[in-house]
Amino acid sequence: MIPKNLTTDPLIYGLVPPPLETCLGAPVQPALISALTDMASAARAAGFDLAIASGYRDFARQLLIFNAKARGERPLLNDRGQPVKASNLSTDELLSAILRWSALPGASRHHWGTDIDVYDAGVCVDGYSLALTTAECEGVMAPFHLWLSEYLATQSLFIRPYCQDRGGVAPEPWHLSFAPLAQAYRQAFNVRDLEQVLKAADVALKDAVLARLMALVTRYVV
Structure with a gap:
């Protein structure tokens, strides 16, 4: 359900999908396809x-992941990647x-259709x-x-938003973000709108999340 009092695009929080096309087997925004195709071709040549x-x-999928971890239904890791x-x-x-390892529902960059996790198949x-670690x-x-x-250093379209450990999200060297679109979504992201989204959802640990929301966003939203 989309809260009626949102001040920003519900797409930002994964509530509605952006335009999507399939590229390399994954749904992404059409604006990524040319750059992705070029990168895949360069990889193939190498x-x-x-x-x-x-x-x-989408939000529902991120919510499923978050809730399952909160309830002990999916593997949970500490800062060192050890099971707890x-x-x-x-x-x-x-x-x-x-x-540390999974985004808060409504605060994942994957909601935007601009971010991907890549690997060598x-x-x-x-x-x-x-594992993508x-x-x-x-x-x-x-x-x-x-x-x-080396390839990323030759272009400016894709960036690594989680390339450094800032004490929040674990480094994700395989996570790429299409900067021309993603930066606009990140700038539009609004904590108060996220709060309304979470209040309307069946989120595990909801009271704790809402009580700490500003601190959590500061630490974990990049």
């Missing part, structure tokens, strides 16, 4: 099979463990479990990671 693990994701039990954590610890054989930068994905870093 010997890599660039693929997209995740593109557009939700039942053993305080409310603050639980929120930190969730938001060519090395994902024999039951390889894709920094550890893979030194494993089988290391050559692709090096190539991707």
Whole structure:
């Protein structure tokens, strides 16, 4: 349900989808397709099979992920990437463990259709479990990671919004954002509108999230 008193586009919070087309198997905004096609072609020429693990994701899907982690129904990791039990954590610890790795519903950049997670499909054989973590930068994905870093330095359309650990979201070197569109959505993002969206939704830990919302946005929304 879209709150009636929003002051910004509900698309920003994943409540309505942007225009979408499928590219490399994932839904993205049409404006990305030319740049994505060029990047995939360059990757192929360098010997890599660039693929997209995740593109557009709506509010309902992000809510499902968040709630499942809050209820201990999906794997939960601490800052060091080690498994922890939700039942053993305080409310603050639980929120930190969730938001370190998964966005708050309504605050994911994947809501915009501008952000993607990429990988080299060519090395994902024999039951390889894709994790999209920094550890893979030194494993089988290391050559692709090096190539991707070099390629990104030659252009200005795609950026890595989570390339550094600022104490909130874990570094995501595989997460790319199409800056010409994403920057406008980020600038339009409004905490008070997010608050209304969360109040209207069945969010686990809702009272705790709302009580800490400004601090959570400051720390985890990039």
